[in-house]
Amino acid sequence: MLRPTRLALLSFLVVVSAVVFGTALASAQSPSQTAAPAKAEASAPAAPAGAAATQPFDVNAAVEAYLAKMPPARRARSNAYFEGGYWLQLWDFLATVFVMWLLLRFRWSAGMRNLAERITRFRLLQTALYWIQFIVVMSVLTFPLTMYEGYFREHKYDLLNQNFAAWMGDQLKGLGIGVVLGAILIVPLFGLVRRLGKSWWVWGAVLTIVFTAFVSLIAPVYISPLFNKYKKLEEARIKDPILSMARANGIPATDVYEFDASEQSNRVSANVSGLASTLRISLNDNLLKRCTLPEIETTMGHEMGHYVLNHEYKGLVMIGVIIVIAFAFLDWGINFSLARWGEAWDVREMTDVAVLPLAMIVFSLFFFVMTPVTNSITRTMEFEADMYGLNAARQPDGEANVDMLLGEYRKLDPGPVEEFIFFDHPSGRTRITAAMRWKAEHLDTASEEEIARPLFDAK
Ligand SMILES: [Zn+2]
Numbered sequence: 001m002l003r004p005t006r007l008a009l010l011s012f013l014v015v016v017s018a019v020v021f022g023t024a025l026a027s028a029q030s031p032s033q034t035a036a037p038a039k040a041e042a043s044a045p046a047a048p049a050g051a052a053a054t055q056p057f058d059v060n061a062a063v064e065a066y067l068a069k070m071p072p073a074r075r076a077r078s079n080a081y082f083e084g085g086y087w088l089q090l091w092d093f094l095a096t097v098f099v100m101w102l103l104l105r106f107r108w109s110a111g112m113r114n115l116a117e118r119i120t121r122f123r124l125l126q127t128a129l130y131w132i133q134f135i136v137v138m139s140v141l142t143f144p145l146t147m148y149e150g151y152f153r154e155h156k157y158d159l160l161n162q163n164f165a166a167w168m169g170d171q172l173k174g175l176g177i178g179v180v181l182g183a184i185l186i187v188p189l190f191g192l193v194r195r196l197g198k199s200w201w202v203w204g205a206v207l208t209i210v211f212t213a214f215v216s217l218i219a220p221v222y223i224s225p226l227f228n229k230y231k232k233l234e235e236a237r238i239k240d241p242i243l244s245m246a247r248a249n250g251i252p253a254t255d256v257y258e259f260d261a262s263e264q265s266n267r268v269s270a271n272v273s274g275l276a277s278t279l280r281i282s283l284n285d286n287l288l289k290r291c292t293l294p295e296i297e298t299t300m301g302h303e304m305g306h307y308v309l310n311h312e313y314k315g316l317v318m319i320g321v322i323i324v325i326a327f328a329f330l331d332w333g334i335n336f337s338l339a340r341w342g343e344a345w346d347v348r349e350m351t352d353v354a355v356l357p358l359a360m361i362v363f364s365l366f367f368f369v370m371t372p373v374t375n376s377i378t379r380t381m382e383f384e385a386d387m388y389g390l391n392a393a394r395q396p397d398g399e400a401n402v403d404m405l406l407g408e409y410r411k412l413d414p415g416p417v418e419e420f421i422f423f424d425h426p427s428g429r430t431r432i433t434a435a436m437r438w439k440a441e442h443l444d445t446a447s448e449e450e451i452a453r454p455l456f457d458a459k
Contacts, residue, residue, distance in 0.1 A: 057443055062436040066400045067429065069455050070407055081157045082411040086422055088149055093368045099141045100357035100364075108137070110346035113354040123194070127187045130353045135178050146171070154265075159409060161265050170264075173226050185211045186356070194351045205327035209320045213275060216312065220274040220282075228259040235288055242300050246281075249304045249392055256300075257282040266290070268405055270299050272306040275316075281307060291405075294398030294450055298389050305388025311381045318377050326366050333362030371421065378424045386431055387438075396439035397450030403431040404455050 070078070103109040116129035139146075151167050154160035160167070189207060193200045215223075224230065233239050233256045243253045261269060261284035268290055270283035281303045287296055306312070334350055337358055347354045367374070390399060404412075411418075412428035419427050426434075439446060 057436075057440045059433065059436045059440050062400075062439070063429065063432050065451075066404055066432050066436075067412060069401075069404050070412065071456060074408070074456050075412065077157065078408050079411050081159075081409055084153070089368070089371065089422075091145065092149075093364055095142055095145050096364045097361050099138060100361045102141070103134075103137070103357040104341070104345040104347065107346050109134075109354040109357050112137070113352065116353070124187050124191065127190045127353050128183045130356070131183050131186045132179055134356055135175070135182055139175055139178075157409070159265055159267065161262065166263075170227060177223060177226070181215060184214075186353075190351070190353055200350070201327040201331040202324075204330075205320075205324040208323050208327070209316070212319070212323070213316055216273070216316070217275040217278055220278045220280055224259070224273065224282075228261060228263060230257050230259045230282065232256070233258050233283070238288065238293060238296050241293065241297060245297065245300060245392060246304065249308055251281070251304055251307055255280045255307075258285060258288065259283075260285050262286055262289075267409070268299075268402070270303050272303050272312065275312055279307070279312065291402065292398065292450065292453065294393070294395040294447060295402045295405075296398075297393040298395040298399040299402055301389030301391075301393030301395075302385045303389075304392055305385035306381070309381075309384055309388060311385065315377065315381065319374070322370060322374065326363060326370075329366050330359060330362050333365075334358055337362075375422065375424045376420065379419075379426055382425045383430070383434070386426065386434055390435060390438045394442065394445045395447070395450070396435040396442070396445060397447040399435040400432045401450055401453060401455060403428045403435065406431075408456075 112130050112133040113126075115133070116126040119129055120126055150171075151160065151162075151164065162170070185208065189204055192203050192207060196203055220230075232254075233242060235258075242256060246253055246256055257280055259282050261267065266286050268284070268287045270281065270287055272279070272281050274280050281300070283296070283300065283303070287299060291299070331350075334355060338347060338349065338355070342348070345354075345358075347358065349355075386399070390396060393399075406425075407428040410423075410425065410428065414423065414427050414429075419430065
C-alpha cells in the first residue's frame with residue numbers, strides 16, 4: 001500500500017494485513033512532487049508522431065521516447081529512492097527480529113504478561129492488556145527507523161508534504177487503530193489456541209482471513225476517513241466522462257469518490273477499497289489537479305478493472321492460501337523455539353500470550369522470504385487492471401504519461417529478476433510497453449498532445 005499513510009506499527013496485525021492492504025489500498029499510486037506541467041524545454045521526446053500514419057508503428061521506439069521524458073538526474077533520484085527501499089525491507093525485517101528478541105531475551109515480554117495477570121484475572125482481558133503494552137513498546141523501540149523511513153527519507157526525496165506534527169499525528173492515529181484492531185484479532189486468536197490445542201493454526205488462519213476481510217470491509221468507512229476527507233466526485237470537467245465510463249462498465253456512480261491526499265504528498269493516486277457494500281473507487285485530488293483528462297481516464301479505467309475483475313476477492317483468496325501456509329510455519333516455528341529457549345525467556349507454552357514476540361519473528365521471517373510471491377500476486381493483478389484500463393479508456397498515450405509520473409518513486413527500468421522480486425506493480429517499462437503494444441493495434445487512439453506533453457522539469 002505504498003499505502004495511504006504508512007501505519008507505524010510493525011505489529012503482528014500489520015504483518016498480516018500489509019499484504020492485503022498492499023492489494024486493496026495501494027492500487028495505482030504515483031508521485032511526482034513539483035506539480036506544474038513543467039517547462040517545455042525540459043523533455044520533449046522525439047515524438048514518433050507523424051511517422052505513425054505512413055510507416056508501421058514502432059513499439060520499441062515509442063517506449064524509449066516515453067522513458068526519455070524523465071531527465072537523467074530525475075531518473076537517478078528515482079532509482080536511488082526505490083533501490084533504497086529494497087534495503088529498507090531488509091532493515092525493517094532485521095529491526096523487527098532484533099526488537100522481538102530483546103523482548104524475549106530480557107524477559108520483558110514475560111514481565112508484561114505478569115503485569116497483565118496482576119491487574120485482572122480474566123484471561124481475555126489479560127491478553128488485551130498484554131497487547132496494548134506490546135504494541136506501544138514495539139512502536140517506541142522501532143520509532144527511530146519508522147521516523148527515518150516515513151519522515152526524513154520521504155522529505156529528502158520531496159515525497160512528503162507534512163510537517164513533523166502532522167506526520168506524527170497520523171502515526172498516533174495509526175497506533176490507536178493498531179491497538180483496537182490488533183486486540184480484535186489477538187484476543188480471539190489466543191482463545192482459539194487455548195481451546196483447540198494442536199489444530200489451533202488451522203482455525204487461527206481462518207480467523208485471520210476473516211479478520212482481513214473485516215478490515216477491508218470497514219477501512220473505507222471507518223479508517224481511511226481518519227486520515228483524509230472523502231467526498232463524492234464533484235469536479236464537472238472530469239465527473240461526466242468518468243461517470244459515463246463507470247456506467248458503461250457496470251459500476252454505480254455512487255462508488256466513485258475523491259479525497260484530499262495532498263494533505264500528505266503530491267503523489268497522484270487512485271485505489272479500489274472496501275468489500276461488498278463498502279466497495280468503492282477513490283481518486284485523489286493530486287490526480288485531478290496534475291493530470292490531463294486522458295490520464296485521469298486511463299487511471300480510472302485501471303481502477304475499474306480492479307473493480308470489475310473482482311481483484312479484492314481474488315486477492316483475499318490468494319493471500320488466504322499464503323496465510324494458511326504462514327500459520328503452519330508459525331506453529332512449527334514456535335514449537336521449535338520454545339523447546340529450546342522457552343525456559344530462558346520465561347515463556348511457558350503456545351497458550352502463553354508472552355509468546356507473541358516469537359510469533360512476530362517467525363511470521364516476519366515467513367513474509368520476508370515470501371516477498372517475491374506476494375509481490376507477484378499483486379503485480380499480476382495490476383497488469384490485468386492495466387489491460388482493462390487500456391480497453392476501457394482507450395488512452396494509450398495518457399497511460400504512458402501516468403506510468404512515467406509513477407516513475408518518480410518507482411524505478412522505471414529494472415531487470416526482469418529485480419522486477420519479479422521487488423515490484424508489487426509492473427515497472428514503468430513494462431506498463432508503457434503494454435500501452436504502446438495496445439496502441440499499435442489502435443493507431444486511431446494516438447494523442448499528439450499526450451505524446452508532446454512534458455512531465456518533468458529539468459531539475
Ligand atoms: Zn492498481
